[in-house]
Amino acid sequence: MNEFEVRSQLEEMGRRARVAATELAVLPDEKKRFCLNEMARALRLASSDIIAANRMDLQSEKAAKLSGAMIDRLTLDEARVEAMAKGLETVGAQRDPVGRILMETTRPNGLKIRKISVPFGVIGIIYEARPNVTADAAGICLKAGNAVILRGGSEAFHSNSKIAEVLNRAAMACGLPDGIVQILPWTDHAAVPLMLKMDRYIDLVIPRGGERLIRAVVEAATMPVLKHYKGVCHLFVDEKCDIDQAIRIIVNAKCQRPGVCNALETLLIHRNILSDFAPRFAGAMRENKVELRGDEAFCRLVSDAKKATEEDYFAEYLALVLAVKTVDTVEAAVEHINHYGSRHSDGILSAIPGNIDYFLARVDSSTCYANASTRFTDGGEFGMGAEIGISTDKLHARGPMGADELTTYKYLVFGNGQVR
């Protein structure tokens, strides 16, 4: 790969995206709906081509090195192409995230000030070997009026390229300019750091994948990054609570899908309920094959639990392992979460309203729960329709991000000659 050529081709892609974004920003919503429906139709029509491209990825040398779970994520079939198409239609049907009036006021001097939502412009998305992200990201970016430059995992290169090509061609057939959806035409990693310096063309980058990928993007990028590092999620079992309900919630939060960011990783138990709670809870965990790592007080009551180390309380296991700790007060629970947690999703299971209020006000996380599973931190579950990711940052967007979070705002000021 010749760096000079890569650079100039990236520049060209950036310019094309910028021009496309200018058009997209003023596109009426009916037109965006129409385009997204047409793009869905095009995906369905190209289904066998996309699956053929996917076959090339699955038969490549790179795929041979992937785990079973990763192969599963990489594999496309008719049902999965249909799901991508359906996703585009669903995003299309949502209300327009652009042009919302966020504030409107008339000043004493007669100036009318209006704050409205507008697209960012061009968004870069860097993700791992999941070809469905190509369609999802393109759809949600278009709905929010943004052009998108994609860089997917090299294992999915043929699938991603084909999907992006189909989508971009369908958009052009609807009269949109070339460059609404573009994908980096190289499998080589060297293009990524170059892309991440293109702050003249890319307004925002969203990395999706493991912590290593995300840290690498944050370090290299000169434009703003919306990100989510990890989910070290907690539940706190208060001294008074519905124990059966608490156990149901814990089983769900830990076991329903242990490999995701909103799954439970550490359970905090109030000391006053420990002896009642621990044996029943441990039984439920045993049934679900969850390995427990507890502190001394807990291990004394649950003989098959391992001893937890300091590292266990920082760990995002993403597996059927759960750290457990006894705390003396709701204050201590909050302190533990703010120290060891990742500001993702944390909850209290309690029948004491004052403790619930205290917990929700003081836990510094994007989503704080009372008496529900942490697994609900998700754009779909929040009613956002589509999700582009979850942010553990505090700037701009926190928690699940939908199409609204892919917009910024500007002020329009209408005068009739006002001067200062």
Added chain:
Amino acid sequence: MNEFEVRSQLEEMGRRARVAATELAVLPDEKKRFCLNEMARALRLASSDIIAANRMDLQSEKAAKLSGAMIDRLTLDEARVEAMAKGLETVGAQRDPVGRILMETTRPNGLKIRKISVPFGVIGIIYEARPNVTADAAGICLKAGNAVILRGGSEAFHSNSKIAEVLNRAAMACGLPDGIVQILPWTDHAAVPLMLKMDRYIDLVIPRGGERLIRAVVEAATMPVLKHYKGVCHLFVDEKCDIDQAIRIIVNAKCQRPGVCNALETLLIHRNILSDFAPRFAGAMRENKVELRGDEAFCRLVSDAKKATEEDYFAEYLALVLAVKTVDTVEAAVEHINHYGSRHSDGILSAIPGNIDYFLARVDSSTCYANASTRFTDGGEFGMGAEIGISTDKLHARGPMGADELTTYKYLVFGNGQVR
């Protein structure tokens, strides 16, 4: 300065701020009002001490090197201390930026989701030799529930330290924890990069000052930065407009205070109005001693105008100099602004509604004006009460930033046993 000592003292300040922020986040608004009024009272009582500290700054070696304008900004007298106190009271009286319900919904499964505004936590502010920023920043941060760590210009070291001490002491006398307002206790620049790595303790940094200061902060900081690089502001005189009104607006935008970021730097003139407009406009500029740098078409009509270079169109003069360019269409005006501008404040002076709409929709700036001076881009003028700065970023905050912009949000989810 011993780096190890500086580091450990910075850590100590960070921890103190973090603890203070936890308290501040849940402080009722009446208490914040009361504290801000008490802090104002303390400033007035300490007026002579503050002026004495300011005298030390003015008599220092560093002050001897400052320009007249900078000395003026540095100098405090009773009236200026009174203005700072008044500022604190005004901020205190505003509505609470914390706890606003931004969204509320009940999902089909009964989960109640509420999105509320919350403080960032700890904000770092880095600024130049203007001691009034110390009180303004502390006040607006406190109103938004944030603790603040300040680093002012070394020329104002004694003034800033005294003001911060008075404010922090007054807050403590109201029962707030130590560390609401802290100031770096060194004049040495070496502490700044260390402060900018403290992302464990500081959630957000806001630099206030010249472009060099801001670029240095952006490069060194590992936490998010809200910033404003420069204001290359434009007005576009359309082919149909009220010429007298246009000239009044231009004179105001250029001359009322040429050294500020929302002052006019480039004027674009529609070719069809050029011969009518140019002579009258040039006359008004002559009266106001504004040096004009125009393109060929303009210079042909205005003989005392200089020829503009490409650099002139990128320039933020901050002085009585104005670049002028002839354009053929509103499209060309928008293209010029999006290419040469800084996304700050740009306006159209026009009697053609379609052109106004086109301009406002397509100019990618934080604030877009129709028939008014760009000088209105200001928190006070927008009715925000107090302002912490103007952002030319797109992430989180754009344009003037008030206390609302010093908050982020979180989701509270209320359940009664919901699992997924």
